[in-house]
Amino acid sequence: MTTHPEYRVAAPDILLVEAVNNIRPPFSTLRAGDQVLVQIARGLPLEPDVEQETSPLEYQAAVEFEQAFKTINAIYLVGANGSIDLGPYYGAYPVAGKTVEEAQQLVLQVLKDRFGLRAPQVSLILPDVAGKQAISGEHLVRPDGTLALGVYGSVYVAGMTLDEIKSLLETHLAQYIYQPELYVDVLSYNSKTFYVVMDGGGYGERVVRLPCTGSETVLDAIAQVQGLSEVSSRDIWVVRPAPAGSSCAQVLDVNWSEIVAEGITTTNYQILPGDRIYVEADRMISIDNALAKLISPVERVLGVVLLGTRTVQQIDNPNANNNNFGF
CATH class of the missing domain: 3.30.1950.10 (wza like domain)
Incomplete structure (x- = not known):
């Protein structure tokens, strides 16, 4: 197992932002409702x-x-x-x-x-020196890479590390909060994913998109898709995306029997963001499905011809059905 590079935020990650200090700066102005x-x-x-002739009770009330x-x-x-x-x-x-x-x-x-x-x-x-709005809770990174901060506007954070985001947010909020101190972490890793592709044996392919949090292996990935399907074989491999413009890809063969039956983890590769795990269908099932797709149209044509022939015979000889067919 290896550690991933320093995480860089992207849409649609969800960040947890907590403000340790949320006090209005001394230069903030008063507004209605304060x-x-x-x-x-x-x-x-x-x-x-009051007049001198006022009684003591009246004077006390006036005081x-x-x-x-x-x-x-x-x-x-x-x-x-x-x-x-x-x-x-x-x-x-x-x-x-x-x-x-x-x-x-x-x-x-x-x-x-x-x-x-x-x-x-x-x-x-000011008895209440808190800022206009508390900076606390979940914040979604928008498709345009910005992070919404409520009344404090938004900040572009896509491609940045958590330390960079923390420094950027504190600088931005310093306009509205006195010496802001923030805690920033990733609550949901939505931008880093991998895929499990299940071959349907001639009837399409099912693709499952899963989040990559750093420690998933081939066995973890198959477990998240409820195991191998009824048509799956044990021919499995991992395809690691190649850089743009490259004419070859990195293919890692997986020995499924060794992983599950013998506990040998040599080919139980760690999954990285963007990996594709391909599970090939059983070849006999694929052949059977191919023959079924080939024969099915012929059977339908023959069935229509047979139905038409019987219909014509019944019209020509209405009693033929009673004489030759029945239960």
Whole structure:
């Protein structure tokens, strides 16, 4: 047994891609639907603007009202209009399309300009720093050789090794994810195959396409097609494809009896991608089928002639059937 060369991905392989790190980069912008934790210190004064003759209960209610709407320390949703609404006192702030730092500076500047606050302090934090879409699961290599990454676009990976694909995907995702770290592996080896061709003894050939994962032998291949058929002989050989333009091919004869009856693995060759295992039909069955195909048309012609003769005789002599035939 020999190891195959370093695997190169092709359509329609299925890759397993797992993102170890899936955090939004600091330069990513806010968008509708994001949740932002907003905290404001040294903001608007909490003392209620009430008349002096107000009763203690009314004053306490006014204080609680002021504290409820002027204390900003909660998570706010970026609305469909791209703004976060901080309540009736502070109002709304358009933050969509801005980074977290830019949105923080916007709120801080508005507090100074609109409300005349001298030294307000503002903090904006993203509680959920995950990327737009998780990079996890099965990814099919398309017929054009590209790998779909959802909202992050697609990348051409055909003909590349797993290490090359990992490096390429991390470079591509760095535009959307902070320092992405990926794990890439082949989940289904669909592009590397071999074929088992079963001779039908004059009635066509059955071709079975099987995936080549690296350790299959002739015996494994025959086992995957449920063994030799009723018309198969023990004349089996492996044909290894020759390079384009070559006039000869590599043919490896298989001694089936030695492999299955004696356990001799000399001719139990390891199968490589593109190999053809040909199982020839039993020669006697092939001859019998050939004779059957040759004689069958003659039998049909004679049968039609005989049927026509009997039909004419029956028309000429209707009683002939009663006199000469019957059960």
